Amino acid sequence: MQILLDFDSEIPIYLQLKHQIIAGIAKGVLQPKEPLPSVRTMAKDIGINQHTVNKTYQMLKQEGYIQIHRQKGVVIHPEGVDKADVAYYHALEESLHPMIADAICRQVTKEDFQAIIAKLYQIYEYKGDDKK
Amino acid sequence: MQILLDFDSEIPIYLQLKHQIIAGIAKGVLQPKEPLPSVRTMAKDIGINQHTVNKTYQMLKQEGYIQIHRQKGVVIHPEGVDKADVAYYHALEESLHPMIADAICRQVTKEDFQAIIAKLYQIYEYKGDDKK
Amino acid sequence: MQILLDFDSEIPIYLQLKHQIIAGIAKGVLQPKEPLPSVRTMAKDIGINQHTVNKTYQMLKQEGYIQIHRQKGVVIHPEGVDKADVAYYHALEESLHPMIADAICRQVTKEDFQAIIAKLYQIYEYKGDDKK
Amino acid sequence: MQILLDFDSEIPIYLQLKHQIIAGIAKGVLQPKEPLPSVRTMAKDIGINQHTVNKTYQMLKQEGYIQIHRQKGVVIHPEGVDKADVAYYHALEESLHPMIADAICRQVTKEDFQAIIAKLYQIYEYKGDDKK
DNA sequence: GTGGTCTAGACCACG
DNA sequence: GTGGTCTAGACCACT
Numbered sequence: 001m002q003i004l005l006d007f008d009s010e011i012p013i014y015l016q017l018k019h020q021i022i023a024g025i026a027k028g029v030l031q032p033k034e035p036l037p038s039v040r041t042m043a044k045d046i047g048i049n050q051h052t053v054n055k056t057y058q059m060l061k062q063e064g065y066i067q068i069h070r071q072k073g074v075v076i077h078p079e080g081v082d083k084a085d086v087a088y089y090h091a092l093e094e095s096l097h098p099m100i101a102d103a104i105c106r107q108v109t110k111e112d113f114q115a116i117i118a119k120l121y122q123i124y125e126y127k128g129d130d131k132k
Numbered sequence: 133m134q135i136l137l138d139f140d141s142e143i144p145i146y147l148q149l150k151h152q153i154i155a156g157i158a159k160g161v162l163q164p165k166e167p168l169p170s171v172r173t174m175a176k177d178i179g180i181n182q183h184t185v186n187k188t189y190q191m192l193k194q195e196g197y198i199q200i201h202r203q204k205g206v207v208i209h210p211e212g213v214d215k216a217d218v219a220y221y222h223a224l225e226e227s228l229h230p231m232i233a234d235a236i237c238r239q240v241t242k243e244d245f246q247a248i249i250a251k252l253y254q255i256y257e258y259k260g261d262d263k264k
Numbered sequence: 265m266q267i268l269l270d271f272d273s274e275i276p277i278y279l280q281l282k283h284q285i286i287a288g289i290a291k292g293v294l295q296p297k298e299p300l301p302s303v304r305t306m307a308k309d310i311g312i313n314q315h316t317v318n319k320t321y322q323m324l325k326q327e328g329y330i331q332i333h334r335q336k337g338v339v340i341h342p343e344g345v346d347k348a349d350v351a352y353y354h355a356l357e358e359s360l361h362p363m364i365a366d367a368i369c370r371q372v373t374k375e376d377f378q379a380i381i382a383k384l385y386q387i388y389e390y391k392g393d394d395k396k
Numbered sequence: 397m398q399i400l401l402d403f404d405s406e407i408p409i410y411l412q413l414k415h416q417i418i419a420g421i422a423k424g425v426l427q428p429k430e431p432l433p434s435v436r437t438m439a440k441d442i443g444i445n446q447h448t449v450n451k452t453y454q455m456l457k458q459e460g461y462i463q464i465h466r467q468k469g470v471v472i473h474p475e476g477v478d479k480a481d482v483a484y485y486h487a488l489e490e491s492l493h494p495m496i497a498d499a500i501c502r503q504v505t506k507e508d509f510q511a512i513i514a515k516l517y518q519i520y521e522y523k524g525d526d527k528k
Numbered sequence: 529g530t531g532g533t534c535t536a537g538a539c540c541a542c543g
Numbered sequence: 544g545t546g547g548t549c550t551a552g553a554c555c556a557c558t
Contacts (some may be wrong), residue, residue: 104253362419365419376480376515
């Protein structure tokens with residue numbers, strides 16, 4: 001899977017990497033049990049420090065996206081990540097709240113907003129078809 | 133308008149303040165031309181540093197939410213904030229992208245997600261009715 | 265509170281530090297809301313790297329022992345850590361399992377073992393009395 | 397005796413193997429003088445590296461659990477492992493210390509903790525009855 | 529001055 | 544070769 005980073009972005013590199021891996025999983029490009037490059041390899045491939053990759057991997061592990069094996073390396077979690085729970089929905093709402101207030105001020109209607117959601121879902125909805 | 137800050141939150145104070153003011157505008161609690169407390173008054177009222185309030189005000193001014201006059205003080209932008217443009221939609225998508233990828237991995241359907249959007253829009257939809 | 269580290273120990277420094285802070289909380293030497301030294305200060309005081317201290321603090325934060333505020337620094341969680349749940353008891357059993365098998369082989373009786381537990385509990389049971 | 401390893405566990409394979417053999421001895425499933433599979437047989441049987449099995453066996457020998465004869469192979473120590481000495485109790489306390497501090501913070505009482513100990517002892521208490 | 533992020537380079541445990 | 548740990552030194556965001 002290809003990783004594209006924007007080193008000028010305000011978003012920390014370790015988060016950009018995390019987002020791209022999660023996007024890969026959502027798209028089905030990264031399947032359960034599939035191995036991920038080792039910390040060293042990934043770091044070299046995308047030109048960042050090992051610790052930065054490690055930080056991303058640790059977060060993904062913590063959130064149930066991947067498993068990290070001592071010597072065998074890193075794999076996408078075989079059983080997928082946990083389903084959204086109440087806490088997850090709550091956090092999601094908290095994140096969306098300010099975005100929606102802002103959008104309303106700029107006359108973005110509910111329908112406009114939901115259209116964006118629909119458009120973004122479309123990118124992911126054909127799971128496994130573009131395995132690359 | 134009442135400002136509620138969570139000093140234990142991960143979100144920087146200046147952003148929380150910004151969010152709350154924008155939420156106030158979205159709800160209609162803060163109307164165009166309405167004055168906002170001066171930097172030092174606001175800072176004293178909510179118990180934070182003047183620099184922090186100033187940072188928030190500068191951002192809001194930059195984004196067209198408020199006007200800052202040397203003598204007259206701070207007022208909500210008389211003509212309202214600019215309508216969403218292409219750049220705005222692009223930025224919005226960028227922000228939503230990782231949230232949606234994550235949600236998909238956790239089996240949140242498009243309908244689930246849009247329901248949250250609808251719920252949040254509801255909070256704001258009665259503009260001006262609950263003025264303060 | 266005094267921190268004593270054994271640099272020759274097999275136990276990683278960041279864990280030793282974590283254990284000592286938790287012990288301090290258990291003893292009541294560290295009370296809720298009480299501030300902890302900043303990452304830099306703690307690192308300098310005990311002669312280790314800032315990142316190592318940071319790792320400890322991040323874990324303690326993650327487990328609900330402390331709060332980390334942007335600029336105000338670090339404080340013991342005001343409401344204390346969460347009560348043990350089922351997962352906690354399960355993990356505790358898993359950890360104790362091999363210790364007990366080993367002890368049985370060495371003719372340590374259940375009573376012997378429970379006496380050790382009692383002894384260790386005693387160290388902590390006078391919460392707040394030795395505030396130092 | 398059956399060995400069950402969790403390759404996704406945080407615990408190194410060589411330790412898991414060691415724990416299971418000790419548990420077998422504690423339960424009486426493995427009796428003194430009873431032979432253990434050779435390094436290479438054991439490795440093949442449970443599908444791990446010979447080095448890993450060797451590491452486990454060397455530790456068990458070092459701790460007095462087994463004897464390794466060049467020709468006769470590996471056997472459970474005929475006279476059983478040494479009784480717990482002062483050093484052993486000291487090490488046991490050291491291990492339990494952080495667990496108990498943590499438990500206290502989570503409002504696990506001494507009685508709760510001792511109940512877990514009792515429960516785990518029960519698993520082992522019928523030595524020799526369920527021989528294999 | 530505080531924590532957050534990133535880099536560089538090193539040694540160790542594991543298999 | 545893998546991840547885990549530790550050090551040293553740097554810049555940035557926040558208040």
